[in-house]
Amino acid sequence: MISSKIAIVEGDITQQQVDAIVNAANNSLLGGGGVDGAIHRAAGLGLWEECRRLGGCQTGDAKITRGYNLLADWVIHTVGPIWRGGNFGEDGLLASCYRRCLEIATQYEIISIAFPAISTGAYGFPPQRAAKIAVKTVKEFLENNSSVEQVILVCFTHGDYNYYVSALKEILTMDN
């Protein structure tokens, strides 16, 4: 059952006890506000130093580092699209972020991974639309190929939590 592999929680991603957490980074990978700032603060300077050696990351792609002082062993940094109204490939790029993170997780034999709501903060992606894309992309990935046994979708607000729960329900009923 795919649904048993996907959990939705309200909380702080830096506190998740998983093999890998995903960072919603920017193209430089050199830190920013929001979840990126929280992850760098919790992980310590070692994370920033490793990120500096990565040479940035393209929008829709992802790169992995160690987790340093985090509970998680790994951080997978992905760069979500900046919302520009919806006609600039934003949906596809957001789906690509989730897919690339899960591909890398599979390569590293990561069992459990936590995602934030990529692009829905400073990057302005509408949260309900983002929640549907997140749930659909994760579900499709887990159906096809993966060592990943547990995906935790971490919501920082109660509003986001509700969007995710509805999106998951909708997608699971579409299958029945």
Ligand code: ADP
């Ligand atoms: P982006 O630039 O991709 O929009 P942000 O960090 O601004 O990234 O926001 C992405 C999402 O992460 C938002 O939903 C925001 O509320 C959420 N967020 C911020 N801090 C945390 C945290 N510590 N844990 C989990 N989610 C967080």
